[in-house]
Amino acid sequence: MTKLSVNVNKIATLRNSRGGNVPNLLTVAQDIERFGAEGITVHPRPDERHIRYQDTRDLAKRVTTEFNVEGNPNPKFIALVLETKPTQVTLVPDAVDAITSNAGWDTVQHADFLTKVIATFKSAGIRTSIFVDPVISMVEGAKATGADRIELYTESYAKEYTMSKEKAIAPFVSAAHRANELGIGINAGHDLSLENIQYFKANIPGLLEVSIGHALICESLYLGLENVVQMYLNKLK
Ligand SMILES: CC(=O)[C@@H](O)[C@H](O)COP(=O)(O)O
Numbered sequence: 098m099t100k101l102s103v104n105v106n107k108i109a110t111l112r113n114s115r116g117g118n119v120p121n122l123l124t125v126a127q128d129i130e131r132f133g134a135e136g137i138t139v140h141p142r143p144d145e146r147h148i149r150y151q152d153t154r155d156l157a158k159r160v161t162t163e164f165n166v167e168g169n170p171n172p173k174f175i176a177l178v179l180e181t182k183p184t185q186v187t188l189v190p191d192a193v194d195a196i197t198s199n200a201g202w203d204t205v206q207h208a209d210f211l212t213k214v215i216a217t218f219k220s221a222g223i224r225t226s227i228f229v230d231p232v233i234s235m236v237e238g239a240k241a242t243g244a245d246r247i248e249l250y251t252e253s254y255a256k257e258y259t260m261s262k263e264k265a266i267a268p269f270v271s272a273a274h275r276a277n278e279l280g281i282g283i284n285a286g287h288d289l290s291l292e293n294i295q296y297f298k299a300n301i302p303g304l305l306e307v308s309i310g311h312a313l314i315c316e317s318l319y320l321g322l323e324n325v326v327q328m329y330l331n332k333l334k
C-alpha cells in the first residue's frame with residue numbers, strides 16, 4: 098500500500114500572494130484529508146515564501162493523518178521539527194535561494210552530519226527520511242545514518258517519462274531493490290503527476306509513500322481537488 102501525502106506548499110503560495118488568509122491553509126489541509134489523502138506534507142523554506150513556520154505549528158495541531166515536514170536541517174528547522182513533532186521529517190539539502198529542491202543528499206560526504214541529525218529526531222520519536230537521488234551508494238549511505246526511510250528524488254523520472262518510461266524508471270528500480278535489501282523504507286516525490294504516478298507505483302517494490310504538490314494542485318484547477326485526490330488514490334492502489 099502506498100500512502101498519498103499531499104504537499105500544500107502551493108496553497109500557501111496562493112494565500113501569500115494577496116497577504117490575507119484566502120485560501121485558508123488549515124481548512125484546505127483538513128479537506129484534503131477528508132477527500133481521502135493519507136498525509137499532509139509541508140516544506141517550510143527559510144524565506145517563508147509559501148509555508149510559514151507558524152503554518153507548520155498550526156498544521157501540527159490539526160492534521161489527523163500523517164504529517165510530514167521537509168527541509169534543510171538548519172538550527173531553526175531542527176527546532177521547529179522538535180517543537181511540532183510531526184509523524185515524519187524529511188531532510189532535503191536545498192540551498193536557501195533554490196527555486197525548488199534540485200538534488201538529493203550526498204549521504205557519504207555528509208554522513209557525520211546526517212547521522213547526528215537523524216539521531217536527534219529519532220530520539221524525539223519522529224520518523225526520519227533522507228531525500229536522495231536514485232543512486233545505490235546514496236541509498237547505502239542513507240541506511241548507514243540510521244534513517245528509517247529514503248525519499249527518492251523523482252524529478253529525473255518525471256522529465257524522462259515522456260521520452261522513455263523504461264529508461265526513466267530504471268535507476269529507481271535498482272535503488273529500490275537495494276533499499277529493500279537493506280531494510281530501509283522507500284518514499285518518493287518531486288514532479289510526480291497523474292500522468293506518471295501509476296507506472297512509478299507499478300515498478301517500485303515497497304513504495305510506502307509519495308508526496309505530491311505542484312502537479313496535484315495544477316491538475317485540481319481543471320478537475321477539482323476532491324476528484325484529483327481520488328484519482329491519485331486509485332492509481333496508487
Ligand atoms: C523535497 C521536494 O521535492 C518537495 O518538497 C519540493 O521541493 C517542493 O518544494 P517547493 O514547493 O518549494 O517547490
Ligand SMILES: NCC(=O)COP(=O)(O)O
Binds near residue numbers: 138288
Ligand atoms: N517531497 C516532494 C513533495 O512534497 C512534492 O513535490 P512536488 O510534487 O511539488 O514536485
